[in-house]
Amino acid sequence: MDFDLTDEQRLLKDSVERLIADHYTFVQRKKYLAEPAGWSAAVWNQYAELGLLGLPFEEKLGGFGGGAVETMIVMEAFGHGLVLEPYFATVILGGGLLRRAGSDALRAALVPRIITGKLQLAFAHVERQSRYDLADVATSARKDADSYVLDGAKSVVLHGDCADTLLVTARVAGGRRDRGGVGLFLVDADAAGVTRRGYPTQDGLRAAEVSLAGVRVAADAVLSDNALPAIEHVVDEAIAALCAEAVGTMQAMHETTLEYLKTRQQFGRPIGSFQVLQHRSVDMLVALEQARSMAMFAAVMAAEENAAERRRAIAAAKVQIGRSGKHIGQEAIQLHGGIGMTMEYKVGHYFKRMTMIDMLFGDADAHLATLARLGGLFGNTKAA
Amino acid sequence: MDLSFTDEERAFREEARRFFRTEIPQSIRDKVAEGEGLTRDDMITSQRILNARGWATVNWPVQWGGQDWSPVQIYLYQDEMQQANVPTPIGFNVTMVGPVIAQFGNDAQKRQFLPKTANADIFWCQGFSEPGSGSDLASLRTRAERKGDTYVINGQKIWTTLAQYADWIFCLVRTDPAAKKQEGISFILVDMKTPGITARPIVTIDGGREVNEVFFDNVEVPAENLVGQENKGWDYAKFLLGNERTGIARVGASKAKVARIKELASMERVGDTPLIDNPRFREKLAAVEVELKALEMTQLRVVADERKREKGRPNPASSILKLKGSAIQQQLTELVMEVVGPYALPYQRDFDGRNEATIGPDYATEAAPMYFNYRKVSIYGGSNEIQRNIVAKAILGL
Numbered sequence: 001m002d003f004d005l006t007d008e009q010r011l012l013k014d015s016v017e018r019l020i021a022d023h024y025t026f027v028q029r030k031k032y033l034a035e036p037a038g039w040s041a042a043v044w045n046q047y048a049e050l051g052l053l054g055l056p057f058e059e060k061l062g063g064f065g066g067g068a069v070e071t072m073i074v075m076e077a078f079g080h081g082l083v084l085e086p087y088f089a090t091v092i093l094g095g096g097l098l099r100r101a102g103s104d105a106l107r108a109a110l111v112p113r114i115i116t117g118k119l120q121l122a123f124a125h126v127e128r129q130s131r132y133d134l135a136d137v138a139t140s141a142r143k144d145a146d147s148y149v150l151d152g153a154k155s156v157v158l159h160g161d162c163a164d165t166l167l168v169t170a171r172v173a174g175g176r177r178d179r180g181g182v183g184l185f186l187v188d189a190d191a192a193g194v195t196r197r198g199y200p201t202q203d204g205l206r207a208a209e210v211s212l213a214g215v216r217v218a219a220d221a222v223l224s225d226n227a228l229p230a231i232e233h234v235v236d237e238a239i240a241a242l243c244a245e246a247v248g249t250m251q252a253m254h255e256t257t258l259e260y261l262k263t264r265q266q267f268g269r270p271i272g273s274f275q276v277l278q279h280r281s282v283d284m285l286v287a288l289e290q291a292r293s294m295a296m297f298a299a300v301m302a303a304e305e306n307a308a309e310r311r312r313a314i315a316a317a318k319v320q321i322g323r324s325g326k327h328i329g330q331e332a333i334q335l336h337g338g339i340g341m342t343m344e345y346k347v348g349h350y351f352k353r354m355t356m357i358d359m360l361f362g363d364a365d366a367h368l369a370t371l372a373r374l375g376g377l378f379g380n381t382k383a384a
Numbered sequence: 385m386d387l388s389f390t391d392e393e394r395a396f397r398e399e400a401r402r403f404f405r406t407e408i409p410q411s412i413r414d415k416v417a418e419g420e421g422l423t424r425d426d427m428i429t430s431q432r433i434l435n436a437r438g439w440a441t442v443n444w445p446v447q448w449g450g451q452d453w454s455p456v457q458i459y460l461y462q463d464e465m466q467q468a469n470v471p472t473p474i475g476f477n478v479t480m481v482g483p484v485i486a487q488f489g490n491d492a493q494k495r496q497f498l499p500k501t502a503n504a505d506i507f508w509c510q511g512f513s514e515p516g517s518g519s520d521l522a523s524l525r526t527r528a529e530r531k532g533d534t535y536v537i538n539g540q541k542i543w544t545t546l547a548q549y550a551d552w553i554f555c556l557v558r559t560d561p562a563a564k565k566q567e568g569i570s571f572i573l574v575d576m577k578t579p580g581i582t583a584r585p586i587v588t589i590d591g592g593r594e595v596n597e598v599f600f601d602n603v604e605v606p607a608e609n610l611v612g613q614e615n616k617g618w619d620y621a622k623f624l625l626g627n628e629r630t631g632i633a634r635v636g637a638s639k640a641k642v643a644r645i646k647e648l649a650s651m652e653r654v655g656d657t658p659l660i661d662n663p664r665f666r667e668k669l670a671a672v673e674v675e676l677k678a679l680e681m682t683q684l685r686v687v688a689d690e691r692k693r694e695k696g697r698p699n700p701a702s703s704i705l706k707l708k709g710s711a712i713q714q715q716l717t718e719l720v721m722e723v724v725g726p727y728a729l730p731y732q733r734d735f736d737g738r739n740e741a742t743i744g745p746d747y748a749t750e751a752a753p754m755y756f757n758y759r760k761v762s763i764y765g766g767s768n769e770i771q772r773n774i775v776a777k778a779i780l781g782l
Contacts, residue, residue: 126726128744129653131652131653131654131725131726132725132726133654133655136655155726155727155744156726156727156729156730156744177655177656197743199730199731199732199743200730200731201729201730201731202728202729202730202731202752202753202756207729207730209743265516266517266518266519266520266523267519267520267523276769277769326718330759333759333763334759334762334763334767334768337518337519337763337767338513338518338542338543338763338764340759340763341588341589341759341760341763342586342587342588342589343587343588343589343591344586344587348588348589348756349589351589351756351759352589352752352756355721355752355755355756356729359721359725359726359728359729363721363722363725365664365668365722369664
């Protein structure tokens with residue numbers, strides 16, 4: 001039983017943390033927010049130089065060959081820094097789909113460009129009616145000779161506004177919520193028939209509504225005509241990544257609050273000297289450590305090929321992260337009093353990002369329902 | 385123990401319901417229902433309609449526009465007002481400075497300020513908190529030096545809600561720095577147009593600008609604007625803060641919120657099933673409804689008890705109402721987030737005056753901003769921590 005990082009992983013952690021410390025102070029972040037894309041191209045290039053954009057990709061294409069633990073390390077540092085760049089959309093979601101559903105040829109064509117920072121991806125999957133059901137796809141893909149023609153609308157596409165290429169799901173066969181028949185297609189963001197409307201999200205990141213009207217996809221841009229199992233695995237890995245980011249976010253809120261309790265004076269003493277606040281600070285720490293543990297559990301289980309077992313683990317992790325995140329976030333604001341409510345101070349920004357992470361790919365309650373439906377984690381007599 | 389309302393009380397409730405749902409413009413009530421911000425005009429319009437009927441300042445002394453109502457009637461009036469999504473009259477005018485002037489002001493001040501305050505001809509804001517004086521309000525340092533017929537004020541206030549709308553500000557200021565902190569504070573009224581006053585908006589985490597910093601740089605205020613006696617301001621503040629807490633349970637508003645949540649949950653579908661038919665969701669909502677009912681009963685007991693209490697003395701039980709009322713309000717904002725789902729993500733606050741189509745359903749746009757904004761309700765008006773201290777001391781004797 002070994003929770004220690006390898007030397008290589010420790011090196012990765014140190015270098016990402018240093019990058020964030022040097023380039024992602026709260027003041028610097030404010031400047032990046034004001035850039036047209038809402039994030040920093042210069043920092044994106046720093047990620048490229050450090051090899052972060054190639055983290056999960058195979059070494060023969062120039063990647064690092066990293067797994068879920070490497071992703072966890074990077075995402076936790078990103079959460080601590082509240083980064084704005086489209087790493088999750090491009091490397092984790094887009095990259096994950098290329099790894100699990102893309103052909104060797106497609107990966108050879110795209111991955112090198114991702115690694116050098118030249119290509120950004122976005123996963124256009126969620127729709128107005130789908131909420132958190134990954135199988136719910138109304139966008140249609142009509143076969144036309146060797147091509148497909150896509151029609152429909154995609155919602156809240158993370159970093160869909162700046163993506164060069166979209167990975168779009170559309171139904172090739174079956175009813176709207178059937179598990180079979182979900183196709184996955186590569187669509188150029190500037191292709192004829194694609195309309196995007198970009199907007200900021202509550203946490204300062206970006207997303208887009210994407211509509212597809214008669215969008216033609218050639219045969220070599222079809223990743224799969226039955227992509228749901230691969231999508232589910234990629235989303236589980238993505239949730240594990242989000243759990244790690246959330247831990248970094250929670251860590252920052254806990255640290256900031258602790259610092260405030262030690263320095264803010266009222267009634268002639270630091271407010272951290274009041275026992276009630278000390279106990280609540282401890283409760284925040286307990287919540288943080290439980291979340292950290294579950295993020296590690298998620299990283300370890302992300303590669304599990306038994307889908308039901310993986311699903312239970314990831315669902316449990318997302319529940320813990322959601323619960324801990326809400327608790328720590330709400331307490332962080334409360335213990336800061338008025339200044340916790342301002343945009344000028346950082347704790348509110350962390351709180352907003354944590355709130356959005358909770359909502360992505362299903363909130364805590366949605367995953368709790370899934371976990372319950374799948375039989376829970378302990379003492380199961382039902383076969384997986 | 386008879387919990388039924390009398391025939392007169394029932395008739396009064398009916399009349400209040402009719403009045404609130406017909407006389408206040410629908411557009412204003414819709415904004416309140418959907419959590420959209422009200423303009424200055426909205427707030428003034430609504431208050432003047434109420435005031436024309438004598439229903440803006442029901443808690444004031446009768447000679448200054450109050451109603452001779454029983455505590456039960458006042459409760460019914462508040463409940464129907466909130467359930468109808470009618471904006472509460474401007475709190476700073478009606479529950480804060482108005483009662484202070486009515487109770488502690490001199491005749492000239494009452495004549496000069498009370499009718500205009502009731503009719504929102506003067507829009508007030510509150511200069512209490514400072515960067516160094518939040519929970520420990522009595523430690524405030526904004527200084528008012530008496531010079532002849534004038535007080536010269538220097539200092540800074542913070543969290544001043546709607547200072548950008550305000551005509552006048554009522555302030556707690558330090559008039560005797562040498563005295564024990566609670567014994568050197570005065571209560572003074574200041575025209576916001578007085579030279580030396582600067583209001584600067586603070587952007588809150590929901591993207592709004594409802595609170596401000598207010599800076600005082602050698603602001604000269606006529607000595608006749610002092611309310612009551614010099615250095616007795618802390619007593620008047622305690623009186624005011626006690627009043628601030630009584631209406632703060634917001635039971636009616638939470639009832640309206642529950643109704644809205646049920647409406648939205650009928651529109652959102654999970655798969656093919658409306659969310660309102662999801663048993664887990666319904667149980668969660670039912671659990672909050674239980675808490676709300678308990679709060680309503682508790683509020684009624686406090687209201688009934690008012691009849692026996694000395695008028696004007698704050699009731700520590702109002703701290704219990706605030707603790708529970710805040711928690712319920714916050715829980716309801718969380719439930720709205722859950723109902724709305726993925727479309728809570730887009731940020732759509734329109735401060736640049738752009739007129740763009742909504743992303744996703746209309747009811748989703750304010751879900752996250754309201755969740756963020758409402759973190760304040762456990763902080764303002766005396767934080768949860770202060771309320772617990774009050775109860776521990778005043779009720780439990782600890």
